[in-house]
Every structure is written in structure tokens, then in C-alpha cells.
Amino acid sequence: MTRQTTAARLVHPVPDHGAAPIRLQPLPPACAACRVSGLCLPTGLPVDDSQCLGALIGPRIRIHKGAPLFNANDPLTTLYAVRCGSFKTNLNNAEGQGVVINFWMPGDVLGLDAIATEHHVCDAIALEDSEVCPIPYRRLQALARDFPVLQQSLNRLMSREIVREHERVLMLCNLTAEERLANFLIDLSRCFVDRGYSAQSFILRMSREDMASYLGLRLETVCRSVARLRAQGIVNLQGRLVEILDMTALRALEQGVGDIDRKSGPKPPDHLPPG
Incomplete structure (x- = not known):
């Protein structure tokens, strides 16, 4: 996977929480050539329609390790498809302590947490130097009206995240x-x-x-x-x-049938309450 030359201009003003995102030179056939396109949102679009694809996917953005892609309470403007690298999302409690609620890999789409209230509820932090493809949310909504399969793809992504969170709750409880x-x-x-x-x-x-x-x-x-x-x-x-x-x-x-010594339940000194 070749890396593109970085350009030295900001995508938009970013809170000073770390190195700011840097816009990369776009790849014209980006989605067609992407190895994780089958996991990503644009699978709902006709990939041979360059105008349609170009109207949705913005130039790729590089996020440096430790820098935020977005923060809690930021307004929803964009969804982000992870092209390479990885992220974590944190929720902060009333005392300001962060709890990791998810990890994200290439092909995952970040930002779905903000659709309900139009503001993000968590911080998304790069675990390594990463690249994302920005998907303007309003433009996505407009295109979804013309391409129902794109709306189905978005619904599938949201459903997948709900299932993922349910599985995590079961894991923490049982x-x-x-x-x-x-x-x-x-x-x-x-x-x-x-x-x-x-x-x-x-x-x-x-x-x-x-x-x-x-x-x-x-x-x-x-x-x-x-x-x-x-x-x-x-x-x-x-x-x-x-x-x-x-x-x-x-x-x-x-499944609880391994050889390692197991206890009948979690020990309070070792386990934390679900975040």
C-alpha cells in the first residue's frame, strides 16, 4: 500500500488536542482500489459512476498517532471510513475518567454515534498514524434518497454497531x-x-x-x-x-470449558463495572 505525499494545509479548524489532521492528495479510483471497500459504506454506490462517487467521498485525511479525529460534543458534519490504521473511541464519565468503548480497523465507519443527536458522544483517537476517507453526512443523506441501496448500507452499518455493543455488554456481564x-x-x-x-x-x-x-x-x-x-x-x-x-x-x-482455572463469577477487586 503506497503512502501519498502530505500537503501542509488543514482540513478545518481542530481543537488543540494534538497534531491536526492533514489533507492528502486524493486517489481518483480510491474506492475501487481499496482493499477494504467490501466492508465499507460506499458499497451501496455504483462504483463505475465516478461523478456519484466523487460527490460523496472527500480527499483522504491522515491522522497522526494520539491525535483526535473528533471529540465528544463536536457537531456531526462527517462520517469517516477508516482506510488504514486504527482508532479507539472513549467515553468520559462525570469525573472525567475515560473508558474505551470500541476499537476501529480499516473498513469500519466512525461517527455513527452522532446521528441521533447530531453531536458526537465520544472521542475518537488514532492508535497509530492512520488515514480516513471523509463522507459528508448531509451529502450522504441526499444521495441515499437517490440510491436506496446506499441507505440500506448505512442501516446495515448502524445495525452492526448495535449488535457489537450488545455483545460487549454480554461479555462484561457474563x-x-x-x-x-x-x-x-x-x-x-x-x-x-x-x-x-x-x-x-x-x-x-x-x-x-x-x-x-x-x-x-x-x-x-x-x-x-x-x-x-x-x-x-x-x-x-x-x-x-x-x-x-x-x-x-x-x-x-x-465458551467457559477451557483448562484454565475458572471462578464461578468475577472478583470485585479485579473487575470494573461496565462502562
Whole structure:
């Protein structure tokens, strides 16, 4: 995947929370050539209609690692399709403590949280240098009236996120620490397979702290769970490199029938309440 030369002008004013997004030179056949286009929103458009496609997708934007794509309370103007890189979304509680609610990979569309109120409810932060394709929301609505299949694609994306959140709630309420970690790694494996990568070997872009926050666990609990998976020969996790050595055992653990010692329920000192 070739990187484009960056231009030194801002897309729009951005709060000073980090390095500002930088506009990249657009690729004319961007969607047709994109390896994750099959996961993305523009699949509802006729890809041979360059005028229609150009009317929807703006020039790609690069977001530097640690910089925000958008912040909570920002007005909804644009949805963002992740072309490469990864993001996390955070919710802040009344005390200002952030809770990681999701991770986003190429092909995912960010910004759907703002459709109900027309303001974002979370912060979206780049976990690495990333690129997104901006989709102006008002223009999307107008085109969806002319292309019903595009509206169906948008509805499918929103439904997918609802299902994803329901699954996370079930995970937080019902699974032990090791089961949560197994569930997380299996979900990541599926995501990488969908994007054409290995199911057994991949790199984590999020920190252990972010993993702990997302899983509703304390950091030391995550570290202990990783060590137990390694000791069982199920997963080898060194730094951020993950190697799943025994997928069958990992799936069994996710279902609560693995060999790792399990407790009847989560221990209050180790688990945090769902965010």
C-alpha cells in the first residue's frame, strides 16, 4: 500500500488536542482500489459512476498517532471510513475518567454515534498514524434518497454497531477475566481475517491499559490472564505481537470449558463495572 505525499494545509479548524489532521492528495479510483471497500459504506454506490462517487467521498485525511479525529460534543458534519490504521473511541464519565468503548480497523465507519443527536458522544483517537476517507453526512443523506441501496448500507452499518455493543455488554456481564480476553482475541482474529490477514498472528495496536479499559478489567488482571494463556500454550503474546498457538483451546476457553482455572463469577477487586 503506497503512502501519498502530505500537503501542509488543514482540513478545518481542530481543537488543540494534538497534531491536526492533514489533507492528502486524493486517489481518483480510491474506492475501487481499496482493499477494504467490501466492508465499507460506499458499497451501496455504483462504483463505475465516478461523478456519484466523487460527490460523496472527500480527499483522504491522515491522522497522526494520539491525535483526535473528533471529540465528544463536536457537531456531526462527517462520517469517516477508516482506510488504514486504527482508532479507539472513549467515553468520559462525570469525573472525567475515560473508558474505551470500541476499537476501529480499516473498513469500519466512525461517527455513527452522532446521528441521533447530531453531536458526537465520544472521542475518537488514532492508535497509530492512520488515514480516513471523509463522507459528508448531509451529502450522504441526499444521495441515499437517490440510491436506496446506499441507505440500506448505512442501516446495515448502524445495525452492526448495535449488535457489537450488545455483545460487549454480554461479555462484561457474563464472562470471567480469561474468557473476556479469549473473546477479545478471537474477535480480533476474525477482524484480521476479514481484511485478508492471518488469523493466528497479528499485532495489537492498543496498549494493555486500553485493553483493560475495554474489557472492564484492571491492568494487573489483564497481565495475569495473558501470563496464564501463555503458560497453557494457548497464546504467545510478547509485547504487542500475538500468536494464537491453539485456536481450538482458545475457543473452548471463550465458551467457559477451557483448562484454565475458572471462578464461578468475577472478583470485585479485579473487575470494573461496565462502562
